[in-house]
Amino acid sequence: MAGQERHTPGEYRTQPVWIGASRISPVGAGYVAPRFELVPELMEDLARYAARTDVTPLAHTATAHAQFETIHPFTDGNGRSGRALAQAMLRRSGLTTNVAVPVSAGLLTDVPAYHDALTSFREGEVSPIVEQFAAASLRAVPNGRQLLDDLDAILQEWTETVRPRRTSVKKRLLGFALEHPAFTAEQAARELEVAATNVYRYLRELETAGVLAVKKEHRGPTVWRAPAVLSAIDAFALRAGRRSAG
Known part of the structure; x- marks a missing residue:
């Protein structure tokens, strides 16, 4: 506003x-x-x-x-x-x-x-x-429980696909993407306490694995997205029957 x-x-x-x-x-x-x-x-x-x-x-x-x-x-x-x-x-x-x-x-x-x-x-x-x-x-x-189950399944699928080490940056990045399905590299680096130049390597690896998708916003920063999480949230909204925002 x-x-x-x-x-x-x-x-x-x-x-x-x-x-x-x-x-x-x-x-x-x-x-x-x-x-x-x-x-x-x-x-x-x-x-x-x-x-x-x-x-x-x-x-x-x-x-x-x-x-x-x-x-x-x-x-x-x-x-x-x-x-x-x-x-x-x-x-x-x-x-x-x-x-x-x-x-x-x-x-x-x-x-x-x-x-x-x-x-x-x-x-x-x-x-x-x-x-x-x-x-x-x-x-x-029940709608919220369904969303949590969907998110758990997504994280499990990501983990099986990427197979990150337990304490690796990549493992932490998966958790970050689950909670923040649209973010910039700078935001991820700040949250994970790593250099922004280093986080790009992991982001590209997750993009190659199909976990993340990337889009350059018009006149804005590059935004990394977790399509599976966004789809789960969309499905949650449809189940809720929400028709308007206030």
Whole structure:
């Protein structure tokens, strides 16, 4: 959002925002967020609520997420920020430990129902948004497990193809590519703590083996990709039924 006149990344909004209707006027909008002057106080209140430990974790996460979306503290990116908040709260509560359960993908399976639940929350009815999070979690867990199984199978296939030594740079590079399916040589070298000039040899070997593919971006750096991982992520998104990004 940097450099755009309408947005102030990293700062609370200083203008009205609304959802639906015209971009020029809130007349007829589906939802008009609180006045921007109230946002700092509302966010402080939300932070206090999110820090509580006496609320059932999933209900706690669902209601905090809904309140964040109700405040709509930024000019853009509120949906993504609100879903990141949900993941952070799930991790803090101990419901998730090692991976991010794709609850947001489950929520976006039925966008109208999710929006209806947010509307109900704003009218004082909490149950619908909690039910949406519960249903999304039930959809997300098996989908996430499938993705993990797919990634494990990819890593095993890579290892059998390349046969790297256990502590070699090539072995570590396979793990890096699994977690970062699109990267530059400089990023890989920095993460693996090797010289950028040295990492190119391993990248080319993995390209020859079919593990990686490379593409020179227009007016940008050369990007190395792990096609198998990207395909697994695409399949995950299709299973989730995600139809829009927020």
